[in-house]
Amino acid sequence: MASAARISVMSIQTRRERERAERERLIVTVARELAEAEGWDAVTTRRLAAEIEYSQPVLYSHFKDKGAIMAAVAVQGCAELAVELRAARTAAVGARAALAAVGEAYATFGRRRPALYDAMFTHLVDLPFATPEAPPELQEAFGELYSAVQPIAAEGDDPGLLTETFWAGLHGLVTLMRSGRLPEAAHDRRLALLIGHFTAGAS
Amino acid sequence: MASAARISVMSIQTRRERERAERERLIVTVARELAEAEGWDAVTTRRLAAEIEYSQPVLYSHFKDKGAIMAAVAVQGCAELAVELRAARTAAVGARAALAAVGEAYATFGRRRPALYDAMFTHLVDLPFATPEAPPELQEAFGELYSAVQPIAAEGDDPGLLTETFWAGLHGLVTLMRSGRLPEAAHDRRLALLIGHFTAGAS
DNA sequence: CTCTTGTCCCTAGCGCTGCTAGCAAGGAGA
DNA sequence: TCTCCTTGCTAGCAGCGCTAGGGACAAGAG
Numbered sequence: 001m002a003s004a005a006r007i008s009v010m011s012i013q014t015r016r017e018r019e020r021a022e023r024e025r026l027i028v029t030v031a032r033e034l035a036e037a038e039g040w041d042a043v044t045t046r047r048l049a050a051e052i053e054y055s056q057p058v059l060y061s062h063f064k065d066k067g068a069i070m071a072a073v074a075v076q077g078c079a080e081l082a083v084e085l086r087a088a089r090t091a092a093v094g095a096r097a098a099l100a101a102v103g104e105a106y107a108t109f110g111r112r113r114p115a116l117y118d119a120m121f122t123h124l125v126d127l128p129f130a131t132p133e134a135p136p137e138l139q140e141a142f143g144e145l146y147s148a149v150q151p152i153a154a155e156g157d158d159p160g161l162l163t164e165t166f167w168a169g170l171h172g173l174v175t176l177m178r179s180g181r182l183p184e185a186a187h188d189r190r191l192a193l194l195i196g197h198f199t200a201g202a203s
Numbered sequence: 204m205a206s207a208a209r210i211s212v213m214s215i216q217t218r219r220e221r222e223r224a225e226r227e228r229l230i231v232t233v234a235r236e237l238a239e240a241e242g243w244d245a246v247t248t249r250r251l252a253a254e255i256e257y258s259q260p261v262l263y264s265h266f267k268d269k270g271a272i273m274a275a276v277a278v279q280g281c282a283e284l285a286v287e288l289r290a291a292r293t294a295a296v297g298a299r300a301a302l303a304a305v306g307e308a309y310a311t312f313g314r315r316r317p318a319l320y321d322a323m324f325t326h327l328v329d330l331p332f333a334t335p336e337a338p339p340e341l342q343e344a345f346g347e348l349y350s351a352v353q354p355i356a357a358e359g360d361d362p363g364l365l366t367e368t369f370w371a372g373l374h375g376l377v378t379l380m381r382s383g384r385l386p387e388a389a390h391d392r393r394l395a396l397l398i399g400h401f402t403a404g405a406s
Numbered sequence: 407c408t409c410t411t412g413t414c415c416c417t418a419g420c421g422c423t424g425c426t427a428g429c430a431a432g433g434a435g436a
Numbered sequence: 437t438c439t440c441c442t443t444g445c446t447a448g449c450a451g452c453g454c455t456a457g458g459g460a461c462a463a464g465a466g
Contacts, residue, residue, distance in 0.1 A: 046453090054415080060453095161389055165372070165400075168372055182371070189361070197403065248423080249422090258446080259445095268424075
């Protein structure tokens, strides 16, 4: 009976932990959907609490603060970006075509999912980035960029730094256009120029 | 006497307008200094009002909202950026050296005056950008970039689009580094890579 | 079955934000 | 001197992120 009781306790605990984890996923999902639908300004703790049908303090039993929720959304976004970049890269034939496809996929992602993109790369989130402690989803997304840039790196160039520089170019195009600093119309031509200048000496 | 009275009225009105314009400049100056010293989060309307020794509603008699104050600071920043870019460009000899100098000056500006830079190029401010209605200070800053990029443009390239693309690269480097997404250490090497890839085929 | 213990979550509220309505004071003109 | 009109103030609204404290409910003990 003692063991049965213990098992019962265990299963109750595991059920609770499971439900708790599920609720945590729900918070992140709802935050993300709300942000994508109405922008991050609409994602207030009150609104989010109402949407998950719990009170505000529940959010803080899962996450340190609102920034941690955004960081969780950002990590999800990185995983998706990595998938899309990989698809673009593997579908292309040749190093130059792969880099172009990845660059276009990146820019498309930034334009199609602006809220997600901002959580990942614009807003200040307390995520470790360029360190080994960075979340694997994040490293994977960067790795996809790296895999596309590395083949076209020149002899003396550090491919890691080249990837970072290429990334910066893409990020600049996306953010400046999205904030109205660059006209949308010529986006494709600017993107082509950027990619062209990075694949200048490659095959 | 009637004309004397009118003159008196005029001078009183002009004095008032002068004082009002002076107060407006004070608001912008204090907002900028506060932002540069403690970041834009510290620039609240209450704090700003206290600093200029007027009450909050006075701010709204000069500017539509807080964003308009930030926009005014941004315009000031553009004028300064244009000056620094021009100095860098004219001091360099040769098209490639000029582009490198301008690129470095731009990045240095972004790192040395982060709050100013954010008001200009990161935060959402309702300023017309890539249109003829854009403030002249803004067009001048872009013009400085253009003057540096145009000489190294290849035959078929639109120098305007090339400038925008180069700008995006610089902007990406500055913002990703400032937000911790790129390590500070390798900044110079990334900047050199970017400039190198844009001056590849030029003299 | 009753009582105690402990967990979970909600109500209420703090201090702050950007922004505004409405009033009081002071100078301009008759 | 009296009236009007400009000017800038006090006070307040609605909403923000976040948290303290209590009440309900389930779990274990006697």
